[in-house]
Amino acid sequence: MNLNKVFLLGRVASDPETRTTNTGQTVCSFRMATNRVFTDSSGQKQERAEFHNIVLWRRLAEIASQYLTKGALVLVEGRIETRSWQDSAGVKKFRTEVIGQGLQLGPKSSGTTSPRPEENPKQDEIPVIEEEGDIDVKDIPF
Numbered sequence: 245m246n247l248n249k250v251f252l253l254g255r256v257a258s259d260p261e262t263r264t265t266n267t268g269q270t271v272c273s274f275r276m277a278t279n280r281v282f283t284d285s286s287g288q289k290q291e292r293a294e295f296h297n298i299v300l301w302r303r304l305a306e307i308a309s310q311y312l313t314k315g316a317l318v319l320v321e322g323r324i325e326t327r328s329w330q331d332s333a334g335v336k337k338f339r340t341e342v343i344g345q346g347l348q349l350g351p352k353s354s355g356t357t358s359p360r361p362e363e364n365p366k367q368d369e370i371p372v373i374e375e376e377g378d379i380d381v382k383d384i385p386f
Contacts, residue, residue, distance in 0.1 A: 248323045250342055252296055254278035256316045262309035272305035273341075274298050274312065276320065298322075300344040307347060317350025 257275040264270055276296045284290050298320055300308050312318060322344040330336055 249321075250324055251319065251321050252276060252278055252298075252342065253319045254296075254317075256312050256314055256318055257295060259314050260308050260312050262305060270302055270305040270309075272300045272308045274308070276318065276342075297339065297341040298344055299341050300347065304344055304347050307349075308344075311349055319346075319348035319350075320344050321346035321348075 254276050257277040260272045260274040262270060262272045276298050277293050278296065279291055279293045281289065281291050320342060322342045324340060325343050326338055326340045328336055328338045
């Protein structure tokens with residue numbers, strides 16, 4: 245059995261670029277940064293950043309282009325795919341990308357995942373549900 249699955253939690257490193265293919269499909273790509281903190285052999289704390297190329301299709305592409313901006317916290321679930329092509333000089337090029345199959349936006353309180361001003365989406369209010377009293381453990385059906 246084989247498995248090609250990746251989960252990345254990090255920050256958007258470049259504003260998403262959205263385009264439409266000849267067949268009318270929406271595709272969005274952006275760079276994402278993840279970091280790791282470790283202690284080296286001399287006992288010094290080190291931090292390293294890794295950059296990932298993310299590609300989203302269809303509805304995920306639309307959501308990313310509307311809500312993600314540089315610096316936003318995001319969780320991407322997907323698969324790793326490497327593609328190759330020849331440039332104009334005939335040199336073979338390779339690019340490894342994460343093809344997103346799921347997307348989770350970071351918290352709105354950070355101010356980095358709000359919709360872009362030019363989009364001006366309808367703002368929904370979060371309803372407040374007030375409890376009508378204390379809950380007795382004996383009333384829970386399980």
